[in-house]
Amino acid sequence: MHGEYKVPGGKLVVVDLDVDGGTGRLSNVRVGGDFFLEPDDAIALIDAALEGAPSDTDTAALTARIDAVLPASAVLFGFTTESVAIAVRRALAQATDWSDYDWQLIHEAPQPPALHMALDEVITAEVAAGRRPPTLRVWQWDSPAVIIGSFQSLRNEVDAEGAARHGVTVVRRISGGGAMFAEPQSTITYSLSVPESLVSGLSFADSYAYLDDWVLGALGDMGIKAWYQPLNDIATEVGKVAGAAQKRMVGPDGGPGAVLHHVTMAYDIDADKMTEILRIGREKLSDKGTKSAKKRVDPLRRQTGLARGVVIERMIESFRARYGLTQGAVTEEEMAHAQDLVRTKFAAEEWTRRLP
Structure with a gap:
């Protein structure tokens, strides 16, 4: 072995x-x-x-x-x-390695927040079923959003009046973790949908660090010394730059499944707006060594001096250089399934408010 x-x-x-x-x-x-x-x-x-x-x-x-x-x-x-x-x-565990796969990239036009949530579920399920290769999907947002974790209380995390005032859509994702504030030109988000065998033999915590390692290298190539900060943050000397979350999916008939690992990175951020929309309490900040949410997140724009599009392209090229990456797309069947999930789940009040 x-x-x-x-x-x-x-x-x-x-x-x-x-x-x-x-x-x-x-x-x-x-x-x-x-x-x-x-x-x-x-x-x-x-x-x-x-x-x-x-x-x-x-x-x-x-x-x-x-x-x-x-x-x-x-x-x-x-x-x-x-x-x-x-x-x-x-x-x-007979684990597989990054180089064992032909990786596919999905990087398409801006899409609504609820559709992004649905695409994560559909694409990862397709990887679990063996109908799609391991996939890196780089998101583009068509509108601002707050994305809350699967197990978070809506009213505890989001100021409804602040969200409405700023025209921010609130959606709930299928993974756990904390709330994220995203604006189209201020956020970089990507998802990895990978076979479960890629993280076989790793603890849940170790799998975060393992799946984040490539992006640490990409940031290093741009002059940023970044590291994985347990359990699910990517940090630099001046603050957090990204947060990750995961969801495990079982394969057909209970067989080997797939892992969804998605990351939201702060390219730029309107900290005042964020604090008007998110309820970031003292308990949340108590273990971060800071009294202000504004000081927790340090955007990539200031640290790199590069345009958002350039940062994204350099990240993609870094992944391609390490593991190979071919251009792909969401299939018609995947999109139809995702749009159905938007109607029945991700845009439905029952799902968004499942923990009021």
């Missing part, structure tokens, strides 16, 4: 191993990668620590086995003992 794990912001860890059919234990374990490790013979200690481990050993226990054998003087650069354990779990 073969497993790989690219440490977010770090190096690649590769594990090859067998599972003994009689005992169900790991054998012939070999760990490698482009990381740095001292002393040189510590790599043999890591292999030996994993040898003989039961194949159902979880990530924490595998990490503990490695930690127990490494000398205090060992130096690991670009990886951690946990990342080795994750690579083992991915090998055992």
Whole structure:
């Protein structure tokens, strides 16, 4: 079995191993990668620590086995003992890698907020069913919106009078997480619809960092040092620039499914308008080290000095350079299904107000 794990912001860890059919234990374990490790013979200690481990050993226990054998003087650069354990779990889960797929890009004309919510559900369901390849969809908004998480209370998150005054549509998405304020020329939003096997062997939290890693590289190419900030933020030295959310979908007949991972990035932001529309309370800000919502988000426009369209194109090109990317489109069948979901779900008061 073969497993790989690219440490977010770090190096690649590769594990090859067998599972003994009689005992169900790991054998012939070999760990490698482009990381740095001292002393040189510590790599043999890591292999030996994993040898003989039961194949159902979880990530924490595998990490503990490695930690127990490494000398205090060992130096690991670009990886951690946990990342080795994750690579083992991915090998055992027969996880796939980014390069195993022919990725498709959808980047089309501006569309209404409710339609974007529906397209996320439809496209991810199509990936789960095997009728569509893994897809990167870059959104264009035709009007301002507030997007609340699946489990948020509408009145607790949105000032209805403020939203109406500014002509802002309120929609509810299928993923959890917090409310996002989006304006057409001030927001960059994208969705990844990927097979579940791409994140096999990863914890829910680790999957966020794993699926965000490419965009950290894209921002780095534009001169922005960014990092994943648990659980679902992308941050820089001057503040948060993006928030992510996920939804897992089961495949046909309960088989392997797909993951929707979507991210909203602040290219520019009208902070005064945002605080008139969103109810951002003290409790929300208490763990962010700031008293003002305005200070939480630092737009990409100021940090890059680039036009929004240029930022988007550079992000797309960065993804293409890493994993390949061909131009695609929403099919007629997908669009028809999405428009039906708009009528029956995403534009319906019953869905938007399901948690009043």
